[in-house]
Amino acid sequence: MTARPLPLAAPAARGVDASGVHAFLDALEAAPDIEPHSLMILRHGHLVASGWWAPYTASRPQLLYSLSKSFTATAAALAEAEGLIDFDAPVLSYFPEFEADITDPRSRAILVRHVASMASGHEGETVDEAYATDPAEPVRGFLLLPPQRDPGTVFAYNQPNTYTLAAIVQRVTGQSLTAYLRPRLLDPLGVGEALWLRDGTGREIGFSGLHAATDAVARLGLLYLDDGVWQGRRLLPEGWVARASRPHIPTAGAMGERDRQDWDRGYGHQFWMSRHGYRGDGAYGQFCLVLPEHDAVIAATAATERMQDYLDLVWRHLLPAFRPGPLPGREAADGALRERLQRLALPPAEGGPVPPGRAGDWSAAVFTPYGGVCADQPTLTEVRVTGGDGDDWTLSLTDARHRLDARFGAKEWAVTEQPLPAAVSGGWADAGTLAVDVVFLETPHRLHVTCSLTDRTFTARWGTRPLHGRSLLALRAPRGAV
Structure with a gap:
């Protein structure tokens, strides 16, 4: 519409x-x-x-x-x-199949209004523990974690509260x-x-x-x-x-x-x-x-x-x-x-054109993570730089067996839509160093990638670290399987 x-x-x-x-x-x-x-x-x-x-x-x-x-x-x-939910009903009443498993009285006393207001009685975040306790049914995993306090008496910003409300x-x-x-x-x-x-x-x-x-x-x-x-x-x-x-x-x-x-x-x-x-x-x-x-x-x-x-x-x-x-x-x-x-715009990443006479050194160059593993993005295993015809350069990121190719230029953002919406800018700090930023346009996230020609390694660090998904290909709206 x-x-x-x-x-x-x-x-x-x-x-x-x-x-x-x-x-x-x-x-x-x-x-x-x-x-x-x-x-x-x-x-x-x-x-x-x-x-x-x-x-x-x-x-x-x-x-x-x-x-x-x-x-x-x-x-x-x-x-x-529509009469489908009662905020004063126990959460457990919507999951009767868990009745025999949930024995803690505080867990049984959690009401819908408690999970709606982050007041389940837990004193901290339990999302990882809930998923680990029962990966197949995180609501059950959450209810199996006894609250430290009576429901409705303490606030804790705790994702399973909202997850349970959504469920x-x-x-x-x-x-x-x-x-x-x-x-x-x-x-x-x-x-x-x-x-x-x-x-x-x-x-x-x-x-x-x-x-x-x-x-x-x-x-x-x-x-x-x-x-x-x-x-x-x-x-x-x-x-x-x-x-x-x-x-x-x-x-x-x-x-x-x-x-x-x-x-x-x-x-x-x-x-x-x-x-x-x-x-x-x-x-x-x-x-x-x-x-x-x-x-x-x-x-x-x-x-x-x-x-x-x-x-x-x-x-x-x-x-x-x-x-x-x-x-x-x-x-x-x-x-x-x-x-x-x-006219609002984020400034492109700093960097100049490839230094004179060095295009051949950079064209088709392959880089591996500095230290063997990219600390900020462990699934990122390889970076390639291809081009050499004037300012027409491409950065290729291999991540979790997927590849993201994106053109970049020193003076503007180059936007790509496939395999996911991203924008790239950057250039050469010197003859041996390329610095490029990749902005994932359906998220708040930006990845700073620096390649060293001397030892053929790269580093990559997040401006803000993604909280969902492990691969770069997950940094998009979920229109289909990643």
């Missing part, structure tokens, strides 16, 4: 000062540890500013990581409204999350492609793995901002947004000393409370910020491990840009902002 575009408005017409948006963009692009990929700002129901840093584009689905959780909770709300939805509906959400949420919102990672059980995992465009995140945020009503039609059950967006369990101190400020405000139903409003968020800077006090939504994707720093920049620069009424006489400022947003 073709999505109807979000209604547009000039920033000033909706009380947004373009200078504040410029200040935010300046701060983002100056932050050494933040790589912005997309930004959408909505105010009073209208899209007032949006941009994508090339080679990222508006139409591509992005790996949302834990922002997926907010979509899972929305599916659970819809299933509750319940898929069990009671007989559908995948995306199939269930498509007619009830995604199509009414006008969300295009949405693809969710599955595990070995065949389930969509719920706690992560959803790939959708930034536009889908903006539309979900706007739906929540408007109390579950979309264009005059109620999509979410009345009262759900209030339930999802209030703290059910305190989180103060739960995330450690780092990243305290916006992770200390409490947790709702798969939404975090913030210093301002509430949010869904995902690893490395995938955000859906819902700001009822400003009647605004901010949807963004990025690559950063400093998510608190990103939020600090939003609070410092964007919030003051939200004014109580229209700002007359700002047409020139709005136009300048629009032009800037259309």
